[in-house]
Amino acid sequence: MYGQAHRVSGAAGLPEVGKLRVDGRRLQARLEELGEIGSTGDGGCARLALTDEDRTARDLVVTWMRDLGLEVSIDGIGNVVGLRQGSESGPPVLCGSHIDTVATGGIFDGNLGVLAGLEVLETLERAGVSTRRPLAVAFFTDEEGARFAPDMLGSLVYAGGMGVEDAYDLCGIDGARLGDELSRIGYLGAAPCPGEAPYAYVELHIEQGPVLESHGEVIGAVTGVQGISWQEIVFEGQFNHAGTTPMAYRHDACYAAGAVVLAARALAEQLGGDQVATVGRLDLHPDLVNVVAGRALLTVDLRNTDEGALQAAERQMVEEIDRIAAAEGVTAARRSLARFEPVVFDSRVVELVEATAKAQRHRVRRLPSGAGHDAQMLARMCPAGMIFVPSVGGVSHNPAEKTLPEHVEAGANVLLEVLWRLADEELVS
Amino acid sequence: MYGQAHRVSGAAGLPEVGKLRVDGRRLQARLEELGEIGSTGDGGCARLALTDEDRTARDLVVTWMRDLGLEVSIDGIGNVVGLRQGSESGPPVLCGSHIDTVATGGIFDGNLGVLAGLEVLETLERAGVSTRRPLAVAFFTDEEGARFAPDMLGSLVYAGGMGVEDAYDLCGIDGARLGDELSRIGYLGAAPCPGEAPYAYVELHIEQGPVLESHGEVIGAVTGVQGISWQEIVFEGQFNHAGTTPMAYRHDACYAAGAVVLAARALAEQLGGDQVATVGRLDLHPDLVNVVAGRALLTVDLRNTDEGALQAAERQMVEEIDRIAAAEGVTAARRSLARFEPVVFDSRVVELVEATAKAQRHRVRRLPSGAGHDAQMLARMCPAGMIFVPSVGGVSHNPAEKTLPEHVEAGANVLLEVLWRLADEELVS
Numbered sequence: 001m002y003g004q005a006h007r008v009s010g011a012a013g014l015p016e017v018g019k020l021r022v023d024g025r026r027l028q029a030r031l032e033e034l035g036e037i038g039s040t041g042d043g044g045c046a047r048l049a050l051t052d053e054d055r056t057a058r059d060l061v062v063t064w065m066r067d068l069g070l071e072v073s074i075d076g077i078g079n080v081v082g083l084r085q086g087s088e089s090g091p092p093v094l095c096g097s098h099i100d101t102v103a104t105g106g107i108f109d110g111n112l113g114v115l116a117g118l119e120v121l122e123t124l125e126r127a128g129v130s131t132r133r134p135l136a137v138a139f140f141t142d143e144e145g146a147r148f149a150p151d152m153l154g155s156l157v158y159a160g161g162m163g164v165e166d167a168y169d170l171c172g173i174d175g176a177r178l179g180d181e182l183s184r185i186g187y188l189g190a191a192p193c194p195g196e197a198p199y200a201y202v203e204l205h206i207e208q209g210p211v212l213e214s215h216g217e218v219i220g221a222v223t224g225v226q227g228i229s230w231q232e233i234v235f236e237g238q239f240n241h242a243g244t245t246p247m248a249y250r251h252d253a254c255y256a257a258g259a260v261v262l263a264a265r266a267l268a269e270q271l272g273g274d275q276v277a278t279v280g281r282l283d284l285h286p287d288l289v290n291v292v293a294g295r296a297l298l299t300v301d302l303r304n305t306d307e308g309a310l311q312a313a314e315r316q317m318v319e320e321i322d323r324i325a326a327a328e329g330v331t332a333a334r335r336s337l338a339r340f341e342p343v344v345f346d347s348r349v350v351e352l353v354e355a356t357a358k359a360q361r362h363r364v365r366r367l368p369s370g371a372g373h374d375a376q377m378l379a380r381m382c383p384a385g386m387i388f389v390p391s392v393g394g395v396s397h398n399p400a401e402k403t404l405p406e407h408v409e410a411g412a413n414v415l416l417e418v419l420w421r422l423a424d425e426e427l428v429s
Numbered sequence: 430m431y432g433q434a435h436r437v438s439g440a441a442g443l444p445e446v447g448k449l450r451v452d453g454r455r456l457q458a459r460l461e462e463l464g465e466i467g468s469t470g471d472g473g474c475a476r477l478a479l480t481d482e483d484r485t486a487r488d489l490v491v492t493w494m495r496d497l498g499l500e501v502s503i504d505g506i507g508n509v510v511g512l513r514q515g516s517e518s519g520p521p522v523l524c525g526s527h528i529d530t531v532a533t534g535g536i537f538d539g540n541l542g543v544l545a546g547l548e549v550l551e552t553l554e555r556a557g558v559s560t561r562r563p564l565a566v567a568f569f570t571d572e573e574g575a576r577f578a579p580d581m582l583g584s585l586v587y588a589g590g591m592g593v594e595d596a597y598d599l600c601g602i603d604g605a606r607l608g609d610e611l612s613r614i615g616y617l618g619a620a621p622c623p624g625e626a627p628y629a630y631v632e633l634h635i636e637q638g639p640v641l642e643s644h645g646e647v648i649g650a651v652t653g654v655q656g657i658s659w660q661e662i663v664f665e666g667q668f669n670h671a672g673t674t675p676m677a678y679r680h681d682a683c684y685a686a687g688a689v690v691l692a693a694r695a696l697a698e699q700l701g702g703d704q705v706a707t708v709g710r711l712d713l714h715p716d717l718v719n720v721v722a723g724r725a726l727l728t729v730d731l732r733n734t735d736e737g738a739l740q741a742a743e744r745q746m747v748e749e750i751d752r753i754a755a756a757e758g759v760t761a762a763r764r765s766l767a768r769f770e771p772v773v774f775d776s777r778v779v780e781l782v783e784a785t786a787k788a789q790r791h792r793v794r795r796l797p798s799g800a801g802h803d804a805q806m807l808a809r810m811c812p813a814g815m816i817f818v819p820s821v822g823g824v825s826h827n828p829a830e831k832t833l834p835e836h837v838e839a840g841a842n843v844l845l846e847v848l849w850r851l852a853d854e855e856l857v858s
Contacts, residue, residue: 209674261684
């Protein structure tokens with residue numbers, strides 16, 4: 001399915017694609033060194049986008065890029081690309097991710113994809129391997145959205161999904177203006193934005209969920225990103241004395257909310273597949289032990305990889321909410337907080353990741369991503385895909401976030417081979 | 430069943446018991462005048478115990494008592510009793526309630542029982558009726574417990590359920606010491622506390638629930654006060670990403686909480702009778718749209734007039750909570766926040782209220798009180814009972830709290846006849 005590897009590979013004593021391996025210890029050391037910047041002292045990292053900590057971390061990664069001889073460019077939204085030329089010109093095969101974190105983040109989320117990309121380029125460089133196409137590693141601004149909403153901002157702007165001037169005017173949770181902060185930390189660059197479409201984009205990332213670990217699998221070939229539907233529901237009933245109001249007279253907003261919690265679970269179980277449904281927020285008023293709640297605000301988070309299935313889930317949830325409200329004699333007001341269609345990754349990239357992992361003798365699983373990633377923005381421009389490695393206990397956005405060193409190394413080696421094959425392949429029409 | 434009325438009644442042109450009526454307009458005017466003190470401007474009243482507003486209100490009611498020629502005594506916890514002598518000595522037939530309110534209170538809760546009692550004494554005085562036993566009207570300190578917990582404090586101390594010195598050291602929500610506030614407003618009196626046991630106690634109160642109104646009934650003959658069991662439950666699960674955590678991997682504290690909400694409703698419906706069950710408080714952590722809740726705190730309020738039934742409800746609820754926790758793979762920690770046994774009012778007083786209401790051609794219903802009242806404390810000392818009148822829409826502890834003027838008058842007239850008959854009856858052995 002893929003073209004033959006570029007002629008340089010394997011020639012004149014040079015290593016063959018599929019046999020070269022990264023230096024896992026060097027990669028691990030860089031993850032730990034980068035993780036010191038913004039360290040929370042408990043293994044975690046607080047490095048919000050465009051803060052002083054973000055600048056220090058950017059400076060360190062840029063230094064590593066320059067030390068490796070990469071051509072570093074910074075674009076108008078602060079995305080940084082380190083490029084290694086190929087034997088031919090043309091758009092590069094790009095990898096990368098982000099180095100900002102949430103306030104209670106770990107050291108792997110995002111950072112792994114950037115530093116593994118750097119490790120791949122260093123491995124090829126040290127082995128004297130030249131690729132046909134250029135290879136590049138990027139880190140995108142404000143992927144987490146923890147300081148400036150929306151999330152995946154840098155890659156969104158890179159892909160042309162938001163104008164750079166609009167992005168400058170975004171206001172952070174601390175009141176800062178994004179454009180001002182970008183200038184302040186010295187990362188308002190001159191490279192054009194939107195950026196040039198890469199030949200392909202591949203992102204290595206931790207799974208942030210429990211699936212790979214629980215199945216004893218090391219590599220995930222990510223098939224796409226789940227579509228997301230967030231609904232907020234406000235039930236208004238009648239607040240009443242918990243002692244003097246017989247059951248038959250109640251219009252209990254808490255009861256309606258509880259019924260939605262159970263209905264969301266039942267919906268996910270009934271639809272099956274990768275459908276998930278979550279009530280994560282539920283606030284009562286007046287929220288007192290002896291008062292039947294007059295008001296309940298709750299959210300329903302629905303995700304599915306299939307747009308049609310997601311729409312069906314939304315419809316069923318709305319019907320259920322209306323049925324519950326009518327039965328309890330409360331009113332239900334609904335509004336959409338967010339809605340993203342599912343993203344399907346390029347089937348050729350998914351197959352290449354899967355085949356490469358198998359060739360490297362790893363247990364591999366195809367799975368969707370439940371979280372958003374820069375790769376879904378790059379998928380608007382070029383064939384894109386992702387490689388997942390296991391998260392211990394499925395934990396992420398938490399100081400306890402961890403991926404075992406052998407899994408970090410395994411993911412980087414799959415990334416190495418995938419990038420190399422994409423960089424050297426004959427153009428597939 | 431009750432003894433003959435005292436010989437004075439009906440003699441020499443004096444009105445007969447059962448025919449004399451209160452002045453409903455005078456009572457209504459006093460309710461409105463007292464309601465001006467601490468008025469919130471929206472029909473409501475904020476008159477927390479032992480505040481300046483409480484003092485002003487106390488002073489007004491004491492003035493009305495003195496104007497009527499009552500002997501006013503104030504005890505060590507600030508309970509005020511206005512006494513009208515009978516033709517014989519001995520313990521008085523007591524009525525009353527409280528004049529403190531919650532912060533978002535109405536003008537009827539408590540105040541009605543006090544001012545209706547005053548109106549009864551004024552009606553008898555103006556009609557020249559002398560009773561065999563003394564009659565008295567009281568208002569008890571801090572019934573609401575909205576500033577100093579526990580509620581029903583004044584009547585609790587009056588009945589000997591708490592030592593007065595212990596009560597002085599109670600600390601209010603504003604940091605004030607109860608004893609200091611009692612002195613400050615001039616209501617730390619010399620009358621003994623605990624007080625003398627009355628011959629009987631009868632309290633007129635608004636229902637604060639919807640039962641009488643919805644059945645078109647005007648008078649409630651209150652059979653007792655429901656026992657109360659408050660449980661707090663904390664579920665600890667695992668907080669997880671709502672997108673990356675498949676349904677089968679979840680230990681969702683919100684789901685467990687939602688299941689308890691539905692189980693509490695099902696329990697009340699299954700047990701029937703006057704059993705009520707309420708989840709009024711439910712707090713999630715971290716309470717975010719895209720995070721499976723790791724922690725949920727909720728309360729279950731169970732009430733029943735029968736102690737055995739209440740214990741059975743508690744047992745079933747605990748079993749249900751443990752079953753839900755085990756099924757979801759979360760831990761459940763439970764603690765009791767409050768536990769009161771049911772109070773059963775004196776059957777003779779209940780029958781007298783019911784018979785009197787019927788004789789006055791009102792539709793009447795026996796019903797339990799779901800809320801606590803001073804009468805349940807007095808029931809420890811003497812035969813006690815209560816008269817309920819309808820609350821419009823069942824609303825109370827709310828500026829919209831309302832009882833129709835004709836129902837206020839009807840309740841006061843039943844109180845008049847019940848008190849008079851108790852004051853004149855032959856001693857029933």
